[in-house]
Amino acid sequence: MIDVRAVNYTLQVAGRPLHILKNVSLQTKPSEVVAIVGPSGSGKTSLLMLLAGLERVTSGSLAVNGADLTALGEDDLARFRRHTMGIVFQSFHLIPSLSAIDNVGLALEIAAPELSQSQVREQASAALAAVGLAERLEHRPTALSGGEQQRVGLARAMVANPPLLLADEPTGNLDQKTGAMVIELMFNLARERGTAVVLITHDAALAARADRVLTMTQGELVEAAVTH
Numbered sequence: 001m002i003d004v005r006a007v008n009y010t011l012q013v014a015g016r017p018l019h020i021l022k023n024v025s026l027q028t029k030p031s032e033v034v035a036i037v038g039p040s041g042s043g044k045t046s047l048l049m050l051l052a053g054l055e056r057v058t059s060g061s062l063a064v065n066g067a068d069l070t071a072l073g074e075d076d077l078a079r080f081r082r083h084t085m086g087i088v089f090q091s092f093h094l095i096p097s098l099s100a101i102d103n104v105g106l107a108l109e110i111a112a113p114e115l116s117q118s119q120v121r122e123q124a125s126a127a128l129a130a131v132g133l134a135e136r137l138e139h140r141p142t143a144l145s146g147g148e149q150q151r152v153g154l155a156r157a158m159v160a161n162p163p164l165l166l167a168d169e170p171t172g173n174l175d176q177k178t179g180a181m182v183i184e185l186m187f188n189l190a191r192e193r194g195t196a197v198v199l200i201t202h203d204a205a206l207a208a209r210a211d212r213v214l215t216m217t218q219g220e221l222v223e224a225a226v227t228h
């Protein structure tokens with residue numbers, strides 16, 4: 001699913017190179033659930049941005065789902081993102097003026113413009129039911145709890161059934177119990193559908209539920225000991 005080889009990611013900050021990712025390699029299989037842990041500032045989000053095609057590698061190769069992201073232009077990258085991945089952000093990023101069903105529906109419309117309005121509503125409502133929010137379809141984000149908003153975020157990321165789910169500390173703004181519930185749901189949905197997952201988390205207990213755990217330390221990614 002992911003084939004990252006010898007990737008370096010360097011930014012110029014105040015005229016000096018800042019080496020954010022150093023010789024990072026990562027290969028994952030379809031349906032594999034991978035967790036990345038590591039201290040703040042170690043480069044986890046940077047790696048996710050590269051995998052999402054939202055930033056570009058400085059050197060090395062990076063392919064996702066068979067596509068060489070270093071060779072795609074902006075339009076192709078946007079198209080690729082729409083069809084290949086769902087992203088769950090730490091801080092939800094829901095559209096405040098839209099109800100839960102419209103937040104999810106909009107993502108689906110963008111990924112699958114051929115669908116009719118009624119198909120969009122039907123599938124968005126099913127995605128929200130899958131995360132336990134069948135009774136909250138018409139709620140706007142401000143009328144939802146943190147855990148509910150994050151579940152809308154998860155429904156939005158998964159509604160178009162992408163082969164890859166990228167999640168950047170999706171439980172960072174949730175209490176431990178709610179966070180564990182969201183992760184449980186995410187893993188269950190992913191396993192049911194065979195979705196590959198890259199999950200960034202600070203929570204070692206959540207990370208241990210993944211097939212593999214990798215640790216990012218000062219821009220270097222290493223495989224942690226097998227957890228199970």
Ligand SMILES: Nc1ncnc2c1ncn2[C@@H]1O[C@H](COP(=O)(O)OP(=O)(O)OP(=O)(O)O)[C@@H](O)[C@H]1O
Pocket residue numbers: 011013018020038039040041042043044045046047
């Ligand atoms: N656009 C940028 N300009 C300058 N420095 C940046 C930029 N983006 C990231 N960095 C730096 O790169 C390093 C890695 O950042 P990154 O966001 O990937 O860390 P992280 O592991 O996700 O941390 P956290 O756990 O706090 O989210 C940090 O030191 C950060 O300051």
Ligand SMILES: [Mg+2]
Pocket residue numbers: 044045046168
């Ligand atoms: Mg981060």
